Amino acid sequence: MAKKRVRQSSASTNKRRRKSPKKEEEEIVSFLPSERKNVKQSNSDDAFFVGDPIPASEAQAKWPFRYSKTDGSSENACLQAKFHYREGSVDGIVYKLNDTAYVKAEDGKPDYIARIVEFFETSDKEPYFTAQWFYRAEDTVIKDHGNLVDNKRVFISDVKDENPLDCLVRKVKIVQVSPNVDLAEKKKKMPSCELYYDMKYTIPYLTFSNIDNENIENVTMESETSTSESATNACVAERNFVNCESSHNNAEKSEWSLLDLYSGCGAMSTGLCFGASISGVKLVTRWAVDINKYACESLKLNHPETKVINEAAENFLCLIKEWAKLCEKFVFKHQEIAESDEEADDGELENQSDSEEFEVERFLAVCYGDPNESQKPGLYFKVHWKGYDSSYDTWEPIEGVSECKDAMRDFVTQGYKEKLLPLPGQADFICGGPPCQGVSGFNRFRNKNDPLEDVKNKQLIVYMDIIDFLKPKYVLMENVVDILKFAGGFLGRYAVGRLVSMNYQTRMGMMAAGSYGLPQFRMRVFLWGALPNQKLPAYPLPTHEVVSRAVIPTEFEEITVAYAANENCQLANAVYLKDAIKDLPPVNNDESQDERNYETTPRTDFQKYIRLKRNEMVNYSANSQKAPSGKLYDHLPYKLNKDDYERVCRIPKKKGANFRDLPGVIVKGRKVEWDPAVERVLLTSGKPLIPDYAMSFVRGTSTKPFGRLWWDEIVSTVVTRPEPHNQALLHPLQDRVLTIRENARLQGFPDCYQLRGSVKERYIQVGNAVAVPVALALGYTLGLAIQGLSDNKPLMTLPFKYPSCLAQPWAIVEDDDSS
Numbered sequence: 113m114a115k116k117r118v119r120q121s122s123a124s125t126n127k128r129r130r131k132s133p134k135k136e137e138e139e140i141v142s143f144l145p146s147e148r149k150n151v152k153q154s155n156s157d158d159a160f161f162v163g164d165p166i167p168a169s170e171a172q173a174k175w176p177f178r179y180s181k182t183d184g185s186s187e188n189a190c191l192q193a194k195f196h197y198r199e200g201s202v203d204g205i206v207y208k209l210n211d212t213a214y215v216k217a218e219d220g221k222p223d224y225i226a227r228i229v230e231f232f233e234t235s236d237k238e239p240y241f242t243a244q245w246f247y248r249a250e251d252t253v254i255k256d257h258g259n260l261v262d263n264k265r266v267f268i269s270d271v272k273d274e275n276p277l278d279c280l281v282r283k284v285k286i287v288q289v290s291p292n293v294d295l296a297e298k299k300k301k302m303p304s305c306e307l308y309y310d311m312k313y314t315i316p317y318l319t320f321s322n323i324d325n326e327n328i329e330n331v332t333m334e335s336e337t338s339t340s341e342s343a344t345n346a347c348v349a350e351r352n353f354v355n356c357e358s359s360h361n362n363a364e365k366s367e368w369s370l371l372d373l374y375s376g377c378g379a380m381s382t383g384l385c386f387g388a389s390i391s392g393v394k395l396v397t398r399w400a401v402d403i404n405k406y407a408c409e410s411l412k413l414n415h416p417e418t419k420v421i422n423e424a425a426e427n428f429l430c431l432i433k434e435w436a437k438l439c440e441k442f443v444f445k446h447q448e449i450a451e452s453d454e455e456a457d458d459g460e461l462e463n464q465s466d467s468e469e470f471e472v473e474r475f476l477a478v479c480y481g482d483p484n485e486s487q488k489p490g491l492y493f494k495v496h497w498k499g500y501d502s503s504y505d506t507w508e509p510i511e512g513v514s515e516c517k518d519a520m521r522d523f524v525t526q527g528y529k530e531k532l533l534p535l536p537g538q539a540d541f542i543c544g545g546p547p548c549q550g551v552s553g554f555n556r557f558r559n560k561n562d563p564l565e566d567v568k569n570k571q572l573i574v575y576m577d578i579i580d581f582l583k584p585k586y587v588l589m590e591n592v593v594d595i596l597k598f599a600g601g602f603l604g605r606y607a608v609g610r611l612v613s614m615n616y617q618t619r620m621g622m623m624a625a626g627s628y629g630l631p632q633f634r635m636r637v638f639l640w641g642a643l644p645n646q647k648l649p650a651y652p653l654p655t656h657e658v659v660s661r662a663v664i665p666t667e668f669e670e671i672t673v674a675y676a677a678n679e680n681c682q683l684a685n686a687v688y689l690k691d692a693i694k695d696l697p698p699v700n701n702d703e704s705q706d707e708r709n710y711e712t713t714p715r716t717d718f719q720k721y722i723r724l725k726r727n728e729m730v731n732y733s734a735n736s737q738k739a740p741s742g743k744l745y746d747h748l749p750y751k752l753n754k755d756d757y758e759r760v761c762r763i764p765k766k767k768g769a770n771f772r773d774l775p776g777v778i779v780k781g782r783k784v785e786w787d788p789a790v791e792r793v794l795l796t797s798g799k800p801l802i803p804d805y806a807m808s809f810v811r812g813t814s815t816k817p818f819g820r821l822w823w824d825e826i827v828s829t830v831v832t833r834p835e836p837h838n839q840a841l842l843h844p845l846q847d848r849v850l851t852i853r854e855n856a857r858l859q860g861f862p863d864c865y866q867l868r869g870s871v872k873e874r875y876i877q878v879g880n881a882v883a884v885p886v887a888l889a890l891g892y893t894l895g896l897a898i899q900g901l902s903d904n905k906p907l908m909t910l911p912f913k914y915p916s917c918l919a920q921p922w923a924i925v926e927d928d929d930s931s
Contacts, residue, residue: 387891406869
């Protein structure tokens with residue numbers, strides 16, 4: 113199978129090519145009638161054309177390819193026509209051009225659905241029609257999750273092919289409706305029909321999108337009555353108005369609010385805001401949610417303007433639902449409540465004054481969960497008690513403070529003004545990578561039959577439920593490639609199905625971090641979502657060469673974001689380990705210093721720009737006076753135990769070195785074995801120098817245990833566990849694993865981005881992060897979409913390369929010591 117290219121290096125033997133659109137559609141859209149077998153052939157007795165042929169001059173002008181001379185050997189050769197017609201009859205039913213109909217499928221399969229866009233008689237006098245196909249949800253990438261989508265809803269496609277006339281079964285009434293976000297309203301306004309459509313489905317990047325207005329006459333059904341035709345035209349006009357209104361509002365909007373779910377330490381939202389700023393859009397991370405308290409501390413340190421919520425996502429969902437109710441009661445209906453409750457409140461307060469020892473002075477915070485660990489989850493308020501200092505502040509359930517209406521009204525009203533929590537429509541953009549540990553190959557108990565029943569995958573449901581409640585304009589989901597590998601891509605298909613069921617346009621792509629200027633491969637899946645009145649963002653094409661180091665699921669390999677092999681592109685050279693970290697000062701295995709000077713000047717462009725101070729970077733100047741100035745942070749390694757350190761010290765300092773270079777083993781082919789002629793070498797502790805797990809890892813074929821990285825290499829992916837037992841993590845010349853800061857650079861974190869927590873916790877934050885330059889590139893394409901500058905194509909070329917794009921236009925990066 114031909115593949116797409118993800119690099120252009122002449123040393124590569126793994127070039128990927130994109131199929132031609134025709135071949136791609138033929139291979140992926142196997143449900144089309146052109147693939148069917150054992151269906152009836154044309155019979156002029158019950159299938160024939162009605163009326164006179166279309167005049168030759170008109171037919172040849174509209175379908176010139178049917179009348180061109182060809183020997184039939186060309187890949188693009190098509191059936192040649194003798195005549196074209198406007199009507200055809202099959203089994204007594206007369207069909208007209210642009211009618212919609214069911215088309216015969218194989219036995220046992222549901223009939224296909226198509227619009228008739230051409231009637232013609234071949235040079236062999238056979239009657240044919242050309243079909244423009246509709247997809248049911250189960251015929252798309254959604255597949256088994258078709259139940260998420262209304263069974264009357266279908267999707268128009270650009271796919272067309274030729275079929276014998278007698279394949280037509282019967283007419284079907286399909287109407288085009290406005291892609292109204294309010295699904296209930298859509299059902300109210302739905303005209304009488306068997307099926308309806310409001311989106312297009314296209315194979316490249318498995319895209320559900322709005323129907324192009326400029327092509328509307330090609331996809332709008334010509335109804336049998338003038339009344340239904342008028343309804344269709346009204347529908348088109350309504351959509352045009354909505355789109356124009358949205359573009360106008362987008363242009364006027366001075367700031368776009370971002371909610372970062374499963375935020376970690378904030379890499380994804382940081383990159384997105386950088387990229388949006390470069391495009392000319394101010395995107396601000398207004399809220400961030402994560403269950404890891406150290407990650408929350410890191411995010412708050414670097415983004416003090418963000419409201420960071422340290423809660424589980426499912427609790428956050430309950431919290432924003434309760435918050436919406438409180439705002440409805442105390443903000444939107446406060447006048448009626450104040451009038452009706454005034455006397456009752458006074459009486460309550462008078463009765464309480466003699467009996468209560470504690471009196472609420474004010475509420476400080478709100479959460480949903482079990483802050484007191486009392487096994488009673490629910491909505492809680494943090495209370496400051498009158499006459500007591502903050503050490504007496506407590507979390508109280510709403511039932512216990514429900515009578516304190518004045519304090520609650522003050523808190524909710526102020527919280528509403530400050531946008532303490534997002535209400536539906538207030539989060540313009542939601543991004544996040546819901547963890548799906550249930551798909552990991554390390555999980556021996558994966559539920560392949562029903563992955564959504566696995567509690568380890570439930571965060572994907574929670575993520576979609578939050579989107580469903582808040583209705584942001586844009587959505588971006590990130591996840592590991594295993595979401596498309598495991599159980600036939602069950603969870604990835606579910607994610608698309610949920611968004612489409614909520615009327616979001618969607619587009620799916622896989623991006624390698626190394627393709628955007630980092631020395632690691634790190635392939636990840638990204639899923640865009642956009643409301644119908646917004647432009648669907650594109651994926652940014654690679655800017656750098658990279659050597660592929662990942663297995664891509666075959667069925668989804670065509671969504672890899674890459675140039676086609678025959679496309680002219682100017683990719684920068686691959687970034688290697690030396691380019692990213694060779695300027696950093698040496699440190700030892702037991703290093704504990706968390707702040708230091710650089711000691712050297714930057715040696716590459718990557719090093720110069722990654723050292724930028726916060727006030728020199730785009731969209732990152734908030735509280736810059738408190739930002740670090742020229743210091744190096746987090747440059748310390750995970751401390752290896754004595755046995756592992758002794759092993760690491762004996763690994764040669766050369767390219768490709770690993771445990772196989774230690775005495776006592778021999779290599780036969782790819783496999784390592786014990787050397788019977790050498791007695792097993794022991795450590796000072798008495799344990800073996802070469803542990804059994806290193807010999808047995810991947811059945812003795814792996815070179816990763818205690819492997820050294822080298823200057824002219826890249827890593828496969830930055831990991832969360834900095835232990836060298838089954839990963840190549842050792843510094844090329846120093847006897848230690850890569851430091852937190854070195855890993856952070858491999859992820860594209862600027863040096864001024866500080867982290868909090870223990871050393872191990874900081875490794876976890878960096879390893880879980882979305883690579884900053886990938887998020888930055890996506891933020892740029894988002895910014896273009898917001899401004900209406902996208903052209904609806906799935907891919908676009910970036911006008912910049914990382915990390916030089918980080919710098920403010922006025923920032924000058926000197927070649928002197930930045931310490």
